[in-house]
Amino acid sequence: MLLKYKNFFSILGLWIFFGSIIGFIVGSATTFLLEVNDFLGDEVRLKRDWLIYFLPLGGVLIGYLYMNYGKVFLNNTLNDTAELNNLVIDSVHGKKEVPRRMGVIVYLGTFITVLFGGSTGREGAAIQMGGSVAAAVNKFFKVNKLDRKTLLMSGISAGFGAAFGAPITGAVFGMEMTALGKLKLEAFVPCLTASFVGHYVTTAAWGHEHEAFIIQSVPEGSMITFMKVILLAIIFSLVSVCYCQLRHGIQNISEKLFNKNHMKRAFVGGLIVVGLTLLVGPQDYNGRGLQMLEQSFQEDVPPFAFLAKLVFTAVTLGSGFVGGEAIPLFFIGATLGNALHAFVDLPLSFLAALGLISAFCAGANTPLAAFLLAMEMFDGKGLEFFLVACLVSYLFSGHHGLWPSQKIYGLKSRLYRIPPGKTLENVEKKKKPNGWRWR
Incomplete structure (x- = not known):
């Protein structure tokens, strides 16, 4: 012993x-x-x-x-x-x-x-x-x-x-x-x-100070509020999936078009981003976009900011530039929540926070981590709503995500007929391993 x-x-x-x-x-x-x-x-x-x-x-x-x-x-x-x-x-x-x-x-x-x-x-x-x-x-x-x-x-x-x-x-x-x-x-x-x-x-x-995103108020719990949260989480998850699919699609096309020459891919991608920047005008969607992300918790931002950031980031990372995708998903979700404030009777900062967490959860396929992030980032406010939003966005994103190498050990639903151990990339390409037939 x-x-x-x-x-x-x-x-x-x-x-x-x-x-x-x-x-x-x-x-x-x-x-x-x-x-x-x-x-x-x-x-x-x-x-x-x-x-x-x-x-x-x-x-x-x-x-x-x-x-x-x-x-x-x-x-x-x-x-x-x-x-x-x-x-x-x-x-x-x-x-x-x-x-x-x-x-x-x-x-x-x-x-x-x-x-x-x-x-x-x-x-x-x-x-x-x-x-x-x-x-x-x-x-x-x-x-x-x-x-x-x-x-x-x-x-x-x-x-x-x-x-x-x-x-x-x-x-x-x-x-x-x-x-x-x-x-x-x-x-x-x-x-x-x-x-x-x-x-x-x-x-x-080292004394680094992280950005702070503050929820000003949280709605009271009711059946109507939870129904709104569920519907919003579905919307956020589908937009997150759109980003993932566009980003991977640009990567696949550019790699095939330029025979995986990363210099040519990134050069053309850079030209496209420059063109998009000139088309939009301000450079709010270049870089990390932290200023508008913070602004989305406090006041109205352009209603299509989420779409602009989605396209800018998909082109940037899909063509061979590097960085992270969490903050762009934060931006996409928060600014989309901000835009939906005109149609949904919920506090502005709460909608931005809900979008930030839901979009990240759907893209990363990490519901537990996303829920804990909400708890740490927003000081535990609205935990019941964020728990529901994380579960819903995770389920409705299907077997899509930021990282094709993620393995699938637990299906999100029995509606999906996928053997365990396959990756998101396998699902996307519908590969057929020996002894198993796609149905």
Whole structure:
């Protein structure tokens, strides 16, 4: 019995030790990401509108980085960092490995995208940095194959928790992101440790202040209010699916058209974004769009802002630029909720918050993490409404999402006839494995 407890506490100690190392490094690296992004986005680009004209050349530079330094052979397998978060997910499933250089490349690519006005976020870079740091820890300490997957999840948790100031969400997101309908609870300790350490390193040690989104008032609970929330969650989820489908469609077409030449793809995509910017006028939909996102909680924004951001981001990321997709989904959902305020008798800030969480939940396929994010981001206000919204948006988004490499272990409904273990990409392409017939 004593030996069992000794083994238990030794493993627990190792998880906390590894999670702390990963959290500290990723938290520091994420702080650098956030601070540089804020400087490039707010202090440089917003004061120099002409930088948008260099976006196509920035795309060529990003494409050059990925084509010449992003492909690494490890264990006789090609690991292409241009697969971004999908490579991290495949690594958790043991199909591929995250190269240690991945974090550096995605940081450079994100800085270039933000500086020249590509429409993107930041959590993608933080997650990929988390994966590359976890891979380095795995290699340095010669962690066994089974435990490597757990540490990769803790790297994801550290990146998300530090990027959004949501450590509890980060802990669950690292476990929930990789697979639908399955949580590897064994990874909870290192994921929780890495997320909290990453968060506190970012905020307490380095002093970074995250954006605050405040719900001014929450409606009273009633059957009518819940029916409105359900209907709105369906709308938000369908718009999120439209973004995911458009973004993947642009990527597939551009890769086929330019034979996966990332420099040509990004150059043409940059030209399209420049053209869209000239067509729209103001550069509210370039960069991260944090100003309008915050504004959507306080006052009216242009009614079609969500659609503009949807198109700008889909073109930017679909053509080969890099960054995150959480903040664009926040923007799309919040501004759509703002626009619906003219038709739905619910508080403005509540509608924006509901849209932000629902759109993110539908795109990421992470209902638990999305609900926890609402609790942390909005101080626990309206928890019953956000719980319903997360469940509804998750179900109505179907088997679509931001990351085609997500595995499906639990079907969202028995209406879908999909064998377990398939990925979202398999579903999209309707692949037919041996011995199984699509029906």
